[in-house]
Amino acid sequence: MSLNATRPNLLAAPGVAWLVAFMVVPCLLVLSYAFFQRGVWGGVEYTVTLENFARVADPLYAKIFLNSARIALTATVIAILIAYPAAYAISRAPRMSQPILLFFAVLPFWSNYLIRTYAWIVLLNREGLINNLLRSLGYTGEPLSMLYTESAVITGLVYNYLPFVILAIYSTLSRLNPELMEASRDLGAGPVRTFLRVTLPLTLPGVAAGGVFVFVLSIGNFVTPALLGGGRFQMVGNLVYDQFLTANDWPFGAALGAALILTMIVLLLLQARATAHASGERKGEAAQ
């Protein structure tokens, strides 16, 4: 074996070892729990059963799954609608200022997720900043109930994951060959048509990558629904958390977790295929 062939393997070894030790092994452990029975007092009884997977399909839990998917999808769509124009604006800004604008886009990540979420509580609650501001502007009615609603949960999810989408879309926009747009204009297409027929299709892989990111992170999230939903909105993440920490039903929690991970893997594979497909098409076009 030549030195050149072994070196990449060696370089990848620490990363691979980390992934196997802290990602693959724990996931397999969780998955294996799902095949056993719960102990009445918590823990696991090593009797093999498929009952936990049957329970995941129970209408009650399936409803929670679907509801989480709906909330996550809403957050995804809103995040894309906000992020696309922002990423477009950044990619059209002068070259010099783009890194600064991107810096501002990711600035929220400099503070802790929980603190950012608590900030929303301070803003939205009935005695919070927004209601106090309204009052000082002369509003005299009942304070607005904005916190502990589904909208608050969605707002929190969009806010927290928006930077990922901006970055993902920006990366495809910035790599776009400007000559393609020029060609489109030269051939008589207006700006709207150029955007819809050239820019948007070519940047869809970025939209898909950002979108899948938000969806996957949102559907499994349990902190935001707990804090901004006031425990009134149960998402899959909360259900899994409850099985491990309050109901002490580890096997069922593991089965739910496995179902969640499976959903995520399928989505990520679909997204990877879509991206490969898009870049394959582009290569094909270039060859012609």
Place this chain on the structure above:
Amino acid sequence: MTVKNRLTATCAAAALAAACLAAGTASAADLVISNWAGYMAPDIADTFKAATGLEIEVVNHATNEEVMGKLMASGGKGYDVVFVSSPFAEILNGQGLAEPIDKAAVPNLANLYPEAATLAYDPGNTFSVPYTWGTTGLCYRSDLVKDTPDSWLNLLQPADAIKGKTTMLATDRWLMAAGELAKGFSVNEKDPAKLEEVKNLLIEAKKTLLAYDDTTFYSKLVSGEASLVHAWDGWCNYGITENKDIKFVVPKEGSDLWIDTIVVLKSSEKKDAAMKFINFILDAKNHAWAAQNILYKVPNKAAMESLDKALSEQYPNMAMAPADLVKYELLRDLGTAQKDYSRIVSEIKAAN
């Protein structure tokens, strides 16, 4: 380096790593105690060491279920003493994980009220010692709620003026207890038909709630976000500290009687030290710390009698007599019915 040498070196490194890991888990302290954060005097390690010469290491758990999960997984190993609520002490005993209390080594048991030595889950304090006890009721802003609340239905079917301004505890036993007490059922009800009624009542109640809240409900009262909340008496006291218009009431249908206990684990290798620790806690002065600082009633007669009268004037529920307290129904371990409670609570939380 020969192959053999390299192998030896690898093995040595691996053995060293394993040894380090093992050393990391073994504690230097004489006793490992798991308790809720802030539930004991912060300087307890120092005062206990001064009194007995023994080192303790305090670890925190956030919930009963969390520490129970760990104890069940390890058969109790890794801990000497744990603080858990009474139904969980019952489970530990049922599973053979609780060490009998050595009465001779804990003379301060004599400080307990007689009522605290005859509790149904453990008459005679054979495997557990009560640390704090109290009720669950309604905590409210007397300046924001028109009529003085006196029923669980004031919370579950609130007047229009306080709709959207109430919170409930989300922990399954207490969430269920509110509905069970309102219906006149036992707080340990197992009959599926009755539990179905409770579930429907609680789903209707959910529509009128601001939030489920186990940790910050009293600050929601202080800020005025909420007007009436489902609360443990001691936690309502934290609200009273900040606003004297906040009041606590046990509804006319009654309350549960909850008890947090201290249990020594059978797997402990330091049982003598563990008994010394329990005796130390039951000392009137040490046990009074809990009453003065966490504002929970403690089942220790000597400790309660040592309290400043001003404390029960400011927090009237601190003055509840043990004889009145023990009239309420104890939360008991539900056994296999716990699964039904978990499911019902999931259904309530998933309902729209």
